Amino acid sequence: MKISIKREFDFIEYDVDMQDVTLLEMLNHIKSEVDSSLAYSSGCRSSVCGSCGVRVNEKEVLACSYKVQEGDKIEPLKNVPVIRDLVVSLDKAYETNARAKAWISEYNSQAKQTHEDEKINETQSDCILCASCYSACPVYAVNEEFLGPFALTRVWKVVSDKREAELKEKIDTIQTNGVWDCTLCNECTVVCPQGISSKADIEKLRAKSSQYGYMDPNFGSFGGGFDSGFGFDGTPSF
Structure with missing residues (x-):
């Protein structure tokens, strides 16, 4: 499955052999197995803490509850300062x-x-x-x-x-x-x-x-x- 993640000024494409997983699960896999430099926020993994908010295909979602689809484009939240990759200051x-x-x-x-x-x-x-x-x-x-x-x-x-x-x-x-x-x-x-x-x-x-x-x-x-x-x-x- 191919997804793209906004990093600094460009989208970087990742091809990951995973199906039927949440975006947070895929981000965890990419960081541990593919690219350890990827930065994102997460916490409870249960849609309670709100720390994993991102935008997918220009719509705001929680990474821990959103199921990844082929071709998804992931980027940080808008209207807030980006610290790095998908990590923002609220x-x-x-x-x-x-x-x-x-x-x-x-x-x-x-x-x-x-x-x-x-x-x-x-x-x-x-x-x-x-x-x-x-x-x-x-x-x-x-x-x-x-x-x-x-x-x-x-x-x-x-x-x-x-x-x-x-x-x-x-x-x-x-x-x-x-x-x-x-x-x-x-x-x-x-x-x-x-x-x-x-x-x-x-x-x-x-x-x-x-x-x-x-x-x-x-x-x-x-x-x-x-x-x-x-x-x-x-x-x-x-």
Whole structure:
């Protein structure tokens, strides 16, 4: 089976006698048996740690779960600095969580979580910070200050948690380079290995923002309100 791997400026072709294997298994074989200089990241091998994110045929995948196909072209994630071969630095992407204040700032001691409450943001809790969404994001590609998909998903997780006592602080924080900068293209959702829709979360954050008097600045000169189609709690209002 022939595959090509991006190394520095060129794709290098490897012909490996393996079938029905994951990309990570093939990378391990190439490094141990063919080319020991190949660099890539891996960790849990169970689609949990998110460290083996790469692009195959221009789509983001986890190497530990993707089954290799003849002619595949593998390259590092986009929109992040490449350290070497398939190894990238995710530091700047991770910093967006801090800039977005994507955590509970102050607990409402009177609010008690029920099992039903936990299910509201259960999916968002599955984010593994693989940065596939940042690699696929066309906004982050041109604006590195954009808070980006997984940071905004985490903000929605906090905002939808009734134990958070500082909702306005969270909403204020995501107005600049945040919810209104997203194009809602849905590329982040398509590539998320956990099935998280950051697009949907951002739409719900826009609805929350409107409740605090914010609106899309692109519509500011037209007058009238912004109707996102969602109620205050992020549920559809139609």
